[in-house]
Amino acid sequence: MRTEWATRTLAAPLLVGVALIAACGIIMAPSAGAAVPSNARASAFGAGWDCVWGYRQVGDHCEAVRAPAEGHVESSGRGWECNRGFSRKEQNCVKIYVPPNAHLDSWRNGGWQCNRGFREVGNACAPIVLPANAYLGDSTYGREWECERGFRVAGDRCVSVQVPVNGYLTGGGDDWKCERGFVKQGKTCVAIAIPANGYLESDGNRWQCERGFRRADSTCVPLVVPPNAYIDYSGGEWRCVDGFRKRGQVCLPE
Numbered sequence: 001m002r003t004e005w006a007t008r009t010l011a012a013p014l015l016v017g018v019a020l021i022a023a024c025g026i027i028m029a030p031s032a033g034a035a036v037p038s039n040a041r042a043s044a045f046g047a048g049w050d051c052v053w054g055y056r057q058v059g060d061h062c063e064a065v066r067a068p069a070e071g072h073v074e075s076s077g078r079g080w081e082c083n084r085g086f087s088r089k090e091q092n093c094v095k096i097y098v099p100p101n102a103h104l105d106s107w108r109n110g111g112w113q114c115n116r117g118f119r120e121v122g123n124a125c126a127p128i129v130l131p132a133n134a135y136l137g138d139s140t141y142g143r144e145w146e147c148e149r150g151f152r153v154a155g156d157r158c159v160s161v162q163v164p165v166n167g168y169l170t171g172g173g174d175d176w177k178c179e180r181g182f183v184k185q186g187k188t189c190v191a192i193a194i195p196a197n198g199y200l201e202s203d204g205n206r207w208q209c210e211r212g213f214r215r216a217d218s219t220c221v222p223l224v225v226p227p228n229a230y231i232d233y234s235g236g237e238w239r240c241v242d243g244f245r246k247r248g249q250v251c252l253p254e
Contacts, residue, residue: 037061053077068092087111101125119144133158149173164188180204195219211235226250 036042039055039062051062056078065073067080070093074081082093085104096111098104102125105113114125117136128136128144137146147158152174163169163176166189170177178189181204194200197213197220209220214236225231225238228251232239240251 039064051078070095097123099124101127131157133160147174162187166191178205193218197222209236224249 036049037060040049040051042048043050051057054065054073054077055062056065065078065080067073068091070083070086071080071088072083073079082088084106085096085098086093087096096104098112101118102112102114104111114120117128118125119128130136130145133148133151134145135148137144143153147153150161150169150173151158152161161169161174161176164187166179166182167176167184168179169175178184181192181200182189183192183205184190192200192205192207194207195209195218197210198207199210200207209215212223212231212235213220214223223231223236223238226249228244229238229240229246231237240246243254244251245254
């Protein structure tokens with residue numbers, strides 16, 4: 001009897017607790033259900049809710065996204081956008097007018113761009129007129145054409161590059177330089193006069209004296225090295241050895 005009485009005594013509070021939890025559940029369930037409206041789901045980031053794809057939140061409920069004719073629900077599912085070839089105007093999609101010799105381009109104002117070889121003039125595309133010895137360029141901005149190799153731009157024309165004797169076209173093809181051993185003078189290439197005991201520098205545009213000689217105007221004169229001196233790294237000057245100091249054109253002991 002004591003065991004049965006003890007069991008009932010312990011069970012009574014538990015039953016009361018269960019009853020209270022159940023009662024709370026009955027009270028909370030409708031509240032939780034009311035918190036998530038139709039066409040919505042509990043938020044994946046904690047409290048609250050989100051409308052399902054194709055619906056957007058309006059106040060405390062979800063409304064269907066309604067796209068106009070020639071429109072569709074965008075990828076986020078929260079709004080709409082116009083089909084290709086149409087542009088948004090208020091709550092409608094209107095057809096983009098594409099003139100002859102043009103194509104759709106959603107990145108440009110108006111939604112279209114002229115084809116290669118044409119330029120935009122108002123709401124139309126006019127052909128680009130190339131001068132003689134020119135070709136269409138790749139630049140979207142600025143001049144629409146470039147001169148062929150051997151020609152250069154002069155206003156709205158391409159004029160021939162006149163390469164003199166002992167000259168050659170540069171890499172760009174619109175100018176010239178003199179060959180190695182020649183220098184530019186006006187519109188000609190003149191040979192570089194290299195004196196005795198001189199040589200042409202690696203760039204081919206000037207000369208230097210050989211080691212042991214120094215430059216004197218347009219000639220190379222021998223370098224006079226006094227006792228206790230040596231020709232330095234430049235090849236055109238001398239220095240005193242250690243223990244001696246330069247005094248004029250001689251080396252004296254320190």
